[in-house]
Amino acid sequence: MKILMLGGTRFFGKQAVQALIKRGYEVTIATRGQQADEFGDGVQRIILDRTDRTSLEKGLEGLTFDVVYDNICYAPNEAKALLEVMEGRMGKYIVTSSLAVYSEGEHLTEEDFDPYHYPIVYGNRNDFSYAEGKRLIEAVIYQEFKVPAIAVRFPVVIGTHDYTRRLVFYVEHTYNETPYTALRYDEPMCFITEEEAGEFLALLAEVDFVGPINAATNGSITVKEIIEMIEVKAHKKANLVESSSHIGTYSDFSNVTLDCHKAVALGMRFREVHEAFDEVITYDLAHL
Numbered sequence: 475m476k477i478l479m480l481g482g483t484r485f486f487g488k489q490a491v492q493a494l495i496k497r498g499y500e501v502t503i504a505t506r507g508q509q510a511d512e513f514g515d516g517v518q519r520i521i522l523d524r525t526d527r528t529s530l531e532k533g534l535e536g537l538t539f540d541v542v543y544d545n546i547c548y549a550p551n552e553a554k555a556l557l558e559v560m561e562g563r564m565g566k567y568i569v570t571s572s573l574a575v576y577s578e579g580e581h582l583t584e585e586d587f588d589p590y591h592y593p594i595v596y597g598n599r600n601d602f603s604y605a606e607g608k609r610l611i612e613a614v615i616y617q618e619f620k621v622p623a624i625a626v627r628f629p630v631v632i633g634t635h636d637y638t639r640r641l642v643f644y645v646e647h648t649y650n651e652t653p654y655t656a657l658r659y660d661e662p663m664c665f666i667t668e669e670e671a672g673e674f675l676a677l678l679a680e681v682d683f684v685g686p687i688n689a690a691t692n693g694s695i696t697v698k699e700i701i702e703m704i705e706v707k708a709h710k711k712a713n714l715v716e717s718s719s720h721i722g723t724y725s726d727f728s729n730v731t732l733d734c735h736k737a738v739a740l741g742m743r744f745r746e747v748h749e750a751f752d753e754v755i756t757y758d759l760a761h762l
Contacts, residue, residue, distance in 0.1 A: 475499045475679060476538070478564070480524055480556075481545030483511045486631050489672025490543065491517065497676060504533060525599075527555040538563040541679045545570045549599040550610040557619045564621060568678050571612055571625040571686065573664070574605035578729040580662060580694075584686045584736060589613045589625070612686060624678050625686040630727050632750065633668030634757045640723050641700075641751075645758040647720060648704045648712040655718045656701060657725035662694035664731045667750050674742050681740045688732040691747040697724050699748070704755055 482491040482503040488511070494501050495516045503511065507521040522533030524546050542564045547553050557567065575587045589612035596614075599607055612625045632641055647654040666674075666689055674689045701712050734744065 475540045477501045477679065478504060478520075478534075478537075478539040478542045479545070480504045480543065480547075481570075482543070483509050485633065485635050485637060486628075486668040486671035486675070487545045488512070488635070489668050490545075490675040491672075493672050493676035494679065497680075499679070502537075502539070524556075525552060527559065530555060530559045534559055534563075540565045541568060542566070543568045543570075543675060547611055548604070549602065549607050550594065550596050550614045551598050553611045553614045554596065554618065557615065557621065561619075561621070566679070567615070567619075567621050567623040568675065569611060569615065569623065569625050570675075571627045572605070572608045573627050573629045573688070573690075573727070573730050573732055575609045575612065575627060576730055580729075580731045581733045582688070582730065583733045584627070584688060587612075587686070589616045589686065594618070616685075622684045624683060626675065626678070627686055627688045627732070628666055628671055629664045629690050629730070629732060630666075630724065631668055631671050632665050632754050634754060635668060636754075641754060642758050644697075644701060644722055644724075645704055645708075645755060646762060647722075648701060649708045649710055649759065649762060651710060651713045652720065653713045653715045653718050654720040654722060655716065656697050656712075656714055656722045658728035659698045660696050661728035662696060662731050663724060663728055664690040664694050665747055665750065666690050667745060667754075670742075670744055674737065677740065677742055683736075683740060687736050688734045689737045689742065690732045690734055690744065691750050692744045693747045694731045695747045695751060697722065697728070700724070700751060700755075703748075703751060704759075707755055707759055
């Protein structure tokens with residue numbers, strides 16, 4: 475199977491590439507060539523700019539793939555450009571979407587946001603919020619194009635290679651007893667580990683499925699529970715204050731949890747969320 479991966483040199487994208495290589499697939503990664511990768515002879519490489527249609531046309535000219543993964547699509551114009559450039563030359567399109575497409579709620583199913591009837595507005599990534607950009611990407615894919623497509627609705631991804639450092643914020647501030655604010659302290663959240671995200675993306679190359687799909691670790695957790703786990707492991711007490719310029723960003727994703735029965739039905743097995751946080755917090759504390 476021939477695979478193209480856009481956004482495969484770090485975090486869960488790298489995990490997906492490694493999982494696909496292990497499966498014996500022929501993997502090509504498309505990047506701007508600004509960051510070295512660790513894949514050696516295991517992949518082929520294309521240099522292009524994902525946001526520039528001319529660059530896409532030049533870099534992908536004449537190439538065909540069984541599956542195209544797009545982990546770095548943030549606007550409807552970007553989805554439209556890639557799908558038009560690759561029209562008739564890919565068997566399946568798998569795009570990383572987000573739980574941000576949903577309004578708040580618990581145990582949300584894929585049907586709680588309907589991209590098949592969502593009004594399309596075209597624009598670039600600076601024209602929309604992150605959440606609206608993801609909604610419009612899905613709407614464009616499912617309404618305007620006929621290629622079999624999967625929109626993977628991930629929650630916040632955690633792991634030891636998390637370049638966003640969202641969890642590290644809580645770990646560092648708690649360990650150093652730096653005052654910080656934790657908003658929406660008691661609201662449930664869901665997450666997925668970078669390893670699970672990569673493995674699930676690789677699995678989707680092999681299954682007969684089309685449409686949006688949720689993927690998250692088992693169970694939910696609150697910011698309060700996360701901070702308490704850090705306090706126990708660090709032997710420190712978080713210096714939480716009602717208002718400060720130091721604000722934890724997990725609150726942006728609070729009060730949304732996902733029903734993942736479709737992913738489980740495809741054969742994916744997820745870890746328990748508290749177990750996953752225990753592991754990553756331990757790592758982050760050891761690497762402060």
